[in-house]
Amino acid sequence: MTDTLDLIVIGAGLAGIIAAKKCSNAGWSVAIVDELPYGGTCALRGCDPKKMLRAGAEAIEAARRLSGKGITGETRIDWPALMKQKESFTDPVPESMERGLKEAGVRPLHGRARFTAEDRIEIEGQGEIALRHALIATGAKPRPLKFPGAERLIDSTDFLNLAELPHRIVFVGGGCISFEFAHIAARAGARVTILDRGARQLKMFDPDLVDMLLDRSRAAGIEIIDKAAVERVEDADGAYRAVYRKADATDAMEADLVVHGVGRVPSIDHLELGAAGIETEQGGVKVMPWLQSPSNSRIFAAGDAAASPGKPLTPVAVFEGKIAASNMLKDKRVEPDYTGVPSVVFTIPELARVGMLEEEARETGDVEVNFTDTSGWFSQSRLICLRRTT
Known part of the structure; x- marks a missing residue:
């Protein structure tokens, strides 16, 4: 492949797709590449499928609150059926996204991309592409864990694709992923524990409100163990044993499933950024306030891949993608305004903040x-x- 493009977008999540369409509509020659199905984390492996499973858990909670007040009988989640309902929405997304890109004049490509020079990328098995600009919008991946047995944990993507829900589940980490999935699993009948090495959970929210949510979490049957640092996860007669240290003592808990909920980091390791002279910081692509690389002016980054001040949220990725595209098209230095971006943890009930x-x-x-x-x-x-x- 010997094309020269005005823009190559690496990552077919919402930030990348929006930027690709915007530049193509302005007359640029644009391609987009991803080694994963088109749609990104939010549409396929995060927000949307999570909310669909949560809807089942919310229905269980609503029935519980009205039990004896007009609602009678047992209400339960049929996990396989709920999963099929989720898939009815997520499965068509990649084809729909790709079709929309083609209609906008964007060339969709598939495969793993890496930089080979400051103005070139190579797509595995397909050759090189020369570029005037590139937008890195590769999103995030689960944070690597270093304790023995970490490979036994499943991540959030795996959880959202579970054919059956195990009875005993341990979530490692005290952030949004653990709490959101714990609230779903508990209402679906699992026995759920959260192991958090910190003293405070959900640190992005006001502590007194978090305390109220912790009370509601425990009332839903979720056990929360703080100051518990996982030391290893080992096999235990067809199940798993999570060994953790709390204070000066070591304890262990057996589970049928252990889930990674320790957060996510930018997914850029595979891009070989050094070949293009692209600097990184805080794990992401280093950018100036207008989302342009200071070390290679051809390169912009948006969303979770960028080391910007923006929170790792889909709406932030979307408007960063729009602004990066506009700055490339107009050769401007418009900076995103992150004031008033809301954050929500989709537990039951939700906990939200703005500002x-x-x-x-x-x-x-x-x-x-x-x-x-x-x-x-x-x-x-x-x-x-x-x-x-x-």
């Missing part, structure tokens, strides 16, 4: 905090509370 945490707000000067607990209102029974910090 600063209370402790961050207090560092800026005097603040007023208004707190209203609406958990007793039936019309607001999914909410823990409303808080406004000004």
Whole structure:
């Protein structure tokens, strides 16, 4: 392959797809490449399938709250049937995404890409492509774990494709992935434990609100063990044993499944960025505030692959993709505005925030905090509370 393109987008998630279409619609010659099915984490392996499984768990919780108040009988999740419902939405996505790219004039390519020079990439088995610009939008992958037996854990993608739900599940890590999946699994009848090495879970939210969510999590049957550092995971008579240290003592817990919930890191290791003189920092592609590489002006990055100030959220990736494309097209230096980006952990109930945490707000000067607990209102029974910090 000896083409020279105006833009090659590496990564066919939402950030990459939006940028590719925008540049193609402006008249550029554009190709997009991914070694995974088109659609990215959110549509295929994250947000959307997770919310579909969560809908089943939410229905169970709603029936529980109304038990004896107009709803009678046993309600349970049929996991295989719920999984098929999820697949009915996710399975058509890659073909639909690729069709939309073709209609926009973007050339879809498949395979693993790597840089071979500052203005070239190679797609495995397909040769090199010369480029004027490249957008790196490869997203994130599970954070590597270094303790013995880490290979026995499944990641979030595997969890969302479980044909059957095991009875005993241990989640390693106290972040969003563990809590969201734990709330689903607990309502589906599993016995669930979260092992977190830290003293505080869900650190991106206000601690007092997290405490309320922890109470609701325990009420749903989720065991939460903090300050528990996993030392190894070993086989145990057809199951697994997670050995962890808490304070000065070592303990162990057996499970049918152990799930990686320790967070994600930029997925850029395979790109051989050094061949193109592309610098990295904090694990991601180093970018200036307008999302351009300072060491190779041809290169932009967006979404989880970029070491930008943006949170690892799909809406952030989307508007970074739009801004990166616009800056390439117009040779501008427009910077993304991350003010007021909301974050939500999709537990039951959800926990959400917009803007600063209370402790961050207090560092800026005097603040007023208004707190209203609406958990007793039936019309607001999914909410823990409303808080406004000004």
